[in-house]
Structure formats: C-alpha cells, structure tokens
Amino acid sequence: MSSAILEKAPVAAEPLLPVVGSELAAPLIHGGHVRYANLDYAASAPAVEDVAAHLSEVLPYYASVHRGAGFASQVSTSVYENARHIVAGFVGARADDTVIFTRNTTDSLNLLAGCVQSLLAGNGFTEGVSNAHGEVLYLDIEHHANLLPWQGLPHRSVVAGQSLASTLSRVETQLRAGNVVLLAVTGASNVTGEVLPVAELAALAHQYGARIVVDAAQLAPHRRIDMARDGIDFLAFSGHKLYAPFGSGVLVGRPDWLDAGTPHLAGGGAVKDVRLESVRWTEGPARHEAGSPNVLGAATLARAAQVLAGLDADEWHAHEQQLRSHLVAGLSETDGVTVHHLFSDADTYPNAGSIGVVNFSVEGYDAGLVAAYLSAEHGVGVRDGKFCAHPLLRRLGLPSGSLRASFGVGSRLEDADRLIAGIRTLLADGLGWDYVVDAGRWVPANDSRSYPAWAPNTPGTAGAAPCTTD
Structure with missing residues (x-):
C-alpha cells in the first residue's frame, strides 16, 4: 500500500469557515482522546459558528x-x-x-x-x-x-x-x-x-x-x-x-x-x-x-x-476539490479499497463534476464494521449503509451497503489523512479491538466509554433505523 498520497499535500489545511464542534474530543476505545474527524457532513453538517x-x-x-x-x-x-x-x-x-x-x-x-x-x-x-x-x-x-x-x-x-x-x-x-x-x-x-x-x-x-x-x-x-x-x-x-x-x-x-x-x-x-x-x-x-x-x-x-x-465561489470550490482529490487518490492507491462512482464522464461533462462526498468499500470487511472501527480506534466519523438509496446501491453491486465520507466548509486535509491512515492500518494489522453486533449495528465489545452526563447511553439505540438514515 502506497503512502505517497499522504506525503504529497500538507495535512493541516485550515477550514474554510469555523464550525461548532471543530475541536470536539472523541474518546478512543483503547483510552485517551483525539480530535473528532467529522466526515459525515452529508447526513447532517455542523453549524457554522456565525x-x-x-x-x-x-x-x-x-x-x-x-x-x-x-x-x-x-x-x-x-x-x-x-x-x-x-x-x-x-x-x-x-x-x-x-x-x-x-x-x-x-x-x-x-x-x-x-x-x-x-x-x-x-x-x-x-x-x-x-x-x-x-x-x-x-x-x-x-x-x-x-x-x-x-x-x-x-x-x-x-x-x-x-x-x-x-x-x-x-x-x-x-x-x-x-x-x-x-x-x-x-x-x-x-x-x-x-x-x-x-x-x-x-x-x-x-x-x-x-x-x-x-x-x-x-x-x-x-x-x-x-x-x-x-x-x-x-x-x-x-x-x-x-x-x-x-x-x-x-x-x-x-x-x-x-x-x-x-x-x-x-x-x-x-x-x-x-x-x-x-x-x-x-x-x-x-x-x-x-x-x-x-x-x-x-x-x-x-x-x-x-x-x-458571501463565500468566494472559486475559493469555496477549490477547498472542496482539494479535499476530495486528496481523499479519492489516497483511497484509490490503497490495495483492497474500491471507490465507487456512477458516471464515467462526471468530471468532464459540462456543469457537472462532484461535491464533497466519496463512496467506498473495503475488501473483506462489512461496511458497518469498518465505520465502527474508524470511530472507536481513530476518532473518525463516516457513514455506512444504503444511504436511503437502495435501488442505487443494488445497481452498484453493494446490496448490503458501503461507506461514505463527506465533508464541507469546516473540513481539513488532516481529516482525510486520518481516514486513509485508519483504513491502511486496518488492512495491514486488522482490528485492534473485538466488535459485536448490537441491535443490528456493529459496536465495540465491552465498551466502557460514556456519553456526556446530559446524553446518557440508552440501551438498544446503537442500531436505530439501520441503513436508512441520511
């Protein structure tokens, strides 16, 4: 697996706009905390500070x-x-x-x-x-x-x-x-x-x-x-x-x-x-x-x-395209990862292109398990499932679902790098923790981490509405 992509670009590009929660600390299953890398903007984006x-x-x-x-x-x-x-x-x-x-x-x-x-x-x-x-x-x-x-x-x-x-x-x-x-x-x-x-x-x-x-x-x-x-x-x-x-x-x-x-x-x-x-x-x-x-x-x-x-359109799109190109290249150069797309001419057709959404799968691993692993062991949040688009996922040959990383004005290149590094670690070393299925969702076994006191863990919520939310 090539690490060249991680070396080609800076890994601390600033967000285009400040967003609430940009420095949120996510607890890791092995102990300690890391800045949460939110790559789930397409589901619900964080609030801009303004x-x-x-x-x-x-x-x-x-x-x-x-x-x-x-x-x-x-x-x-x-x-x-x-x-x-x-x-x-x-x-x-x-x-x-x-x-x-x-x-x-x-x-x-x-x-x-x-x-x-x-x-x-x-x-x-x-x-x-x-x-x-x-x-x-x-x-x-x-x-x-x-x-x-x-x-x-x-x-x-x-x-x-x-x-x-x-x-x-x-x-x-x-x-x-x-x-x-x-x-x-x-x-x-x-x-x-x-x-x-x-x-x-x-x-x-x-x-x-x-x-x-x-x-x-x-x-x-x-x-x-x-x-x-x-x-x-x-x-x-x-x-x-x-x-x-x-x-x-x-x-x-x-x-x-x-x-x-x-x-x-x-x-x-x-x-x-x-x-x-x-x-x-x-x-x-x-x-x-x-x-x-x-x-x-x-x-x-x-x-x-x-x-x-109020954003400069060129700066806005350049920020997003830098992130997307960096992530797609890093995933594509990783053996065992497939990046999925619909149209062969998406990047050349007039007034088309792509936004900050990247869909991929990891060979040999259930998408939900990969998402749970990235969250628990790397503090990276991605989406898994069928994304409320079941006919499309079946057409892509992914009837059980895939993974989606998405980003926006508050994202950094470091977020993409952490995702790429996490996937490469998984493929090289395997899972670093045991995972089980709870209410239809993969979760870390014997997870002692807790939510904030005002948002207690509620039994049975881990798998609420599997593969349907977006």
Whole structure:
C-alpha cells in the first residue's frame, strides 16, 4: 500500500469557515482522546459558528408569529418573513416564486407530491404544462425522499446510464414518449457526490411540456444555485445539511401549482375562513405552513444561506476539490479499497463534476464494521449503509451497503489523512479491538466509554433505523 498520497499535500489545511464542534474530543476505545474527524457532513453538517451566534441573537425575541401584537412577536415575524427573501435570493428564485418552510427535504418533496396529486385529479395544470393527465419521471439513483413520494402517483423511472451523456439521452427518450408532467431529479448524488447538469435537464423537461423539481439537499451546501437562470421550477433542500440546526427545510417554486394543490397540513394559519363543515384555504406560503412555524429553524437556515452566499465561489470550490482529490487518490492507491462512482464522464461533462462526498468499500470487511472501527480506534466519523438509496446501491453491486465520507466548509486535509491512515492500518494489522453486533449495528465489545452526563447511553439505540438514515 502506497503512502505517497499522504506525503504529497500538507495535512493541516485550515477550514474554510469555523464550525461548532471543530475541536470536539472523541474518546478512543483503547483510552485517551483525539480530535473528532467529522466526515459525515452529508447526513447532517455542523453549524457554522456565525449561525450559532445568530441564534443567540434571535433567541431572546422568540415568540409567536403573524398574529401577535407584542414586540417580541413582531420581531419574530419580521425574522421569519425576511428569511423567505434571503432564501429566495440564495437560490436565484424568480420574483413570483413561493418560498415554503418545511421540516426537511423529504417534507418538501412530499408537499409537492400532494400538490401534483391534487392537480392530476382535477386536471388543474396551467402554463407551460401540456400533459395534464401525465406521469412523474424520476431516475433510479434518487434518494428515497425523491423516489417514494412519486410512487403513489402515476410514474415512470429511468435507469441511469454509465455516463451522464447516456443518462440524459435516456431521459429525453422518456420525455419524448409523452405524458410526463414532472421530471424529478437530484442535483447531486447523496451516495457518490456526482453532480447532474440540472439546467440541461430542465431544458429537456420544458421542451417536452413538463416541469422539473430538483432535490438539492446535497447540492445547495456545495454549489451556487440559480433557479431562474437554469430553469428550475421547484427546488427542495434542508437546513441541517446547510450548516443550520433546528430541522427546517424549504420548498421554492412556481406558485400556480402550490396555490392549487391541497394544503400540506390542515390547521390554523392555512385558511381564509372556516365553518363547521367547510373551509376556504388561503394562498401563498401560509397555505402549506399550518400550525406554529419553526421560526428558529428558518432564521438559522437563512443566516447559513447568507454566510455561504458571501463565500468566494472559486475559493469555496477549490477547498472542496482539494479535499476530495486528496481523499479519492489516497483511497484509490490503497490495495483492497474500491471507490465507487456512477458516471464515467462526471468530471468532464459540462456543469457537472462532484461535491464533497466519496463512496467506498473495503475488501473483506462489512461496511458497518469498518465505520465502527474508524470511530472507536481513530476518532473518525463516516457513514455506512444504503444511504436511503437502495435501488442505487443494488445497481452498484453493494446490496448490503458501503461507506461514505463527506465533508464541507469546516473540513481539513488532516481529516482525510486520518481516514486513509485508519483504513491502511486496518488492512495491514486488522482490528485492534473485538466488535459485536448490537441491535443490528456493529459496536465495540465491552465498551466502557460514556456519553456526556446530559446524553446518557440508552440501551438498544446503537442500531436505530439501520441503513436508512441520511
């Protein structure tokens, strides 16, 4: 196994932005502590320090919104509604696009699916859509959030090709066959990090009388998005992947479908008038935001958007590409490690490339065991499993799962080096501790380490929701 990659680049490159928890000490199974190397950004990214500071500013004013006359309520309402304008600017939305705050990307896409279902039932499609009785078209590489909501509607799936060029050709073939009302695609694969040319896909959808929705959960934290320029009709992403806590998501898109669709939740705030046996629903964002909204989630998401918008794009992408190239090279030069990808032309196709997500497997080792080993013996956090993309993992020949390292603005080259070194130590020397399966997950046997006092170990949680989270 070559160690040349570890010698080619500096191993202490500074993070692009400071993030909360960057110096977190992780306990090792053999004793002692080491700085936690967080390579699990694609699941939930740490909060940027500026976002955490903004939360402290907003929190004293936290109150009800929209109908409160008190000072704190007025401030909270201003913060909440201004967050819509910030998010709209961040993604290059059109002037009349609606910005709806949701729980996460999954919630956003389910909301849109409900609107499409309503419109299909009532044939209520409008401008730019000629297939009023149509189907939803999606790729087989999608995260479950952009696959399962469409299975309850008339739908078709496209098996992606070995290249982006062949994949677009297959998409066009299905669009040309007619009857597609919506094309649902990911902006960047949550499994491999490869970016899809969404502007080209949007142009194809519009050419054949359909609209497009982009799952930008992975794209938004890594790339500039311009909905108006690229022709994106609907866009969904999550705050918790955008360096903002509190579980807020966003759906941004054309108001005609959103105003015509059945409200996502039936409740207070979404109505114009209610009688005992009837209701008149309102339009605009409130139509789908019944109940007390997640004010702090919207506020932190908006501040994260401002912080990312303020980055120099070239510096941002260079930081990420340095990390990705370093990690891919180090893993690829390690005998027994396979780095997985989808498209042969991902790095050469226009407006494509890859974000800070690397998928790999280690010969002879279960992915979950490797992840447990890296955490316990090296203080490195990675993801293992099927990444809520079961059809894609089966297609890659990985039905039992693989490993994923992901990073972002708070990452360092040292994090990648520690992962590479840990894998090489495993392949050279084997496991340094005994591991057992507990509730479906690999864990160190006889683990005496403990969580902080305010977060006690709870029996049976080690394997909660195996192979499904992301």
